Amino acid sequence: MSKTILITGAAGFIGMSLARQLLDAGHTIIGLDNMNDYYDTNLKHARLKVLEKEGGNNFTFYKADFADREALLAITRKHTPGLIVHLGAQAGVRYGLLNQDAYLQSNLIGHFNILMAAKELHEQKHLTQLLYASSSSVYGHISKEGSCAEDADTSKPVSLYAATKVADEALSHAWQTQFGISCTGLRFFTVYGPWGRPDMTPLMFTEKIMNGDKIPLFNSGDLWRDFTYIDDIVKGITGLIARGPQPTPEVFNLGNQNPVQMTDFVQTLASVLGKEAFIDNQPWPPTEVYRTSANTEKLKAAIGWAPATPLAEGLKNMATWYQTYKTGTPA
Template sequence: MRILVTGTAGFIGAALAQRLLARGDVVHGFDNHNDYYDPALKEARLACFADHPNYTHQRADLADAAAVDQAFATFKPQRVVNLAAQAGVRYSLQNPHAYVQSNLVGFVNILEACRHGEVGHLVYASSSSVYGANRKLPFAVEDAVDHPLSLYAASKKANELMAHTYSHLYGLPTTGLRFFTVYGPWGRPDMSPMLFADRISRGEPIDVFNHGHHSRDFTYIDDIVEGVVRTLDHPAEPDPGYNPDRPTPGSSNAPYRLYNIGNDRPVQLMRFIELLEQQLGRSVEKRLLPMQPGDVADTWADVSALRRDVGYAPDTSIEDGVARFVAWYREYFGK
């Protein structure tokens, strides 16, 4: 297939592009290479596959409607995976306008291009952060998500609503994937696995928020990519069981779906740190601090819908995943 993937210099986008190319798809990448974190890491990811004969790359911003339209007009994608976004919960507290441009303006540009380009399926990144103040665990797509705790979370909820509108009005099949704490080789340096690994490797104290009581549904990158590919290959269809008298966020009479994509096995943050220390061969001081604004205490993905519909079955244990991450970290950074 001809697949347009946005965010191919990013963590998940780069891994997905390589998987699609390996199975014979033709991929057009779209990324603005911004400096939210070190662009050198983005360039290094891209270098792993940029010279593949079935890959083309466009450096442009999703908020630039003309650039998005040009990509669709020249490449003519059959399916689209939108992973480009301004990421990060804490950054949204200081830079809200960046999220409006990328996650709202950029996403409507993608929706319009998919509509006019007659794309067969749009898969887009949502986030576990949409569950916000919810305390019922595990999080299920049938749960209400009306209490976001950050603008980032609100922008992802908005993406889900915008996608539903296009599915309803124009019959565009859309599937939103709520990612849960993705980690692994080539991961983002602003996320806790990389931040902790850096400090542990230097023997520096690490800040542990919520006094170490966090738990996260850490999901290894290979399992995430497997789930994205399986979802991409199953275009959304109207739910025959949809009840307009008792609607839920996870179903619709339009070709629209939402799924959690996680490991379905939450891990205590202190256990994750312990595994990093074991692999790096060093223990460090933990500074236990209060919860940060915008954070949630626990995450746990109910992935039963994704298992049922596409056969999703994450199988990377936290022990194996951390070992692979640290092996890559040591090789890439020479530590």
């Protein structure tokens, strides 16, 4: 059965990828994005072009900021979506050292506005489910001890970004408890793939390797990340959408369950690109955790989900997209 679905952050990496899949399944997508310049807006516009071409009349886009409640409510009142997937946020860990207000406006006020819009839609019998982006960063340094399950302590975030995501989970939990709106949090673990974010390690390092620039590695590369391919992430989200609303608030890890040391990651990426990687060892900043490692047994039990894309395969797909995008012929 087709739905009208609001996706915030629709011009973003995960938002665009999810929207393509849902459009292909016959749903009507209302996309919202403020198109800020945290990273190259040309990439965001290119993503939107793909959605507009593939979605046709089933895709409607609004350049708007969900931190502006009236602007958000005008959209939700017009389209009355039955489902919201809230992926928009001020992303990035290190950017929180430079611009704290951006995180508070987008990730706290903005998230609260989404909850208010969801409440109104739910009271009018339109909305059945809210899914929202959280992050593996909520686990802080406890991830050094092994894989993290959803019931692990998240009370000690080590970055402003992580703290806002912990707060979003708490607000959403309270919202479902008080108002009965099905709220499901998605703890993403280092997502990569075609159309990815240029500020994140996979594409940032790709650019540097291709240009012959040095790659900054913290702690001599002795950090571990659970890189998760975008198609696996999208399958997890669509599986939770298909599962439908739930009687209690939930959060789920979406990760690869196979963390990779950064030195090995760089070697694999360089091999895929057919280039040599030059390393610039840098001090370990306080905002960076040692290890991210997802325990995804809960998601597997809920929808039968498991990651399916090996790192080398995913990086090859990403590199192919990168090269075509740079030459002006993205697929």
